[in-house]
């Protein structure tokens with residue numbers, strides 16, 4: 405089934421990933437190969453769907469309907485763009501569509517796979533699952549107020565110290581983004597190796613995150629307590645956890661991702677106990693984001 409825009413966007417990502425190592429030459433993207441034709445067709449469909457959503461928002465704002473451009477990220481972007489009034493700071497329609505695609509890819513698959521791996525680790529470490537459940541029941545039942553059905557509020561989420569440690573440890577062992585690329589903008593020297601300007605370097609975060617020189621002898625083990633002194637004190641180097649990258653181009657959505665993951669896990673933990681299916685095959689696959697190759701089946705048990 406390929407009717408949903410997110411399904412099309414996923415197929416586009418999958419084409420992009422599978423052609424990363426293909427030989428390319430100027431103009432090769434215009435040759436009518438099966439993959440190129442499919443890519444063009446999907447890109448057109450995704451753009452059409454996004455344009456329809458954007459036009460609907462613009463019409464609602466023009467008609468001065470209460471909802472205006474909408475109170476989500478797209479709404480804020482369209483509102484800011486309208487305020488820029490076509491000046492230097494405004495975005496073209498193509499740029500807005502591209503932002504929508506970026507946020508879908510950067511913001512959706514990453515967080516959902518962080519949750520997948522957290523479920524895997526908690527499903528295979530029942531003692532940690534129980535510790536987190538106790539923390540959740542203590543700190544945020546009903547946003548901190550005792551109602552087990554209500555969403556946890558921001559204050560309650562901030563009190564989930566063990567949960568934060570488990571998520572950092574999940575990001576270390578199974579960070580959804582396992583590789584980053586950077587191009588040297590000037591001649592440089594890196595660990596004694598000359599890196600000429602223009603060289604593309606790859607930063608293998610997944611490997612660095614399991615380096616015993618940095619994380620200690622138990623680098624391969626699940627040990628959330630290594631983060632008890634904070635993220636900067638967990639390893640030999642303060643910037644060792646690279647899951648969201650560091651510096652100017654680090655992840656813009658990292659706080660949001662942590663909040664989403666904490667909220668979702670809190671809601672699952674207080675209602676269900678879970679374990680990983682004995683049929684699960686452990687085969688993490690780096691398919692733009694790190695994910696289980698054959699899904700992750702879990703058994704959930706409703707708690708009293």
Ligand code: HEM
Nearest residue numbers: 510511514515518580581584647648649653655656657661
């Ligand atoms: C567990 C969840 C997430 C992880 C592991 C993650 C990881 C990363 C990493 C490693 C980068 C740097 C990539 C590079 O420089 O090559 C990045 C950038 C980015 N992320 Fe995330 N991300 C997550 C969630 C999110 C969410 C929820 C959003 C949006 C709501 C988001 C939006 C972005 C954007 C827009 C960038 C580009 C920032 C820039 O270049 O200035 N991410 N993310």
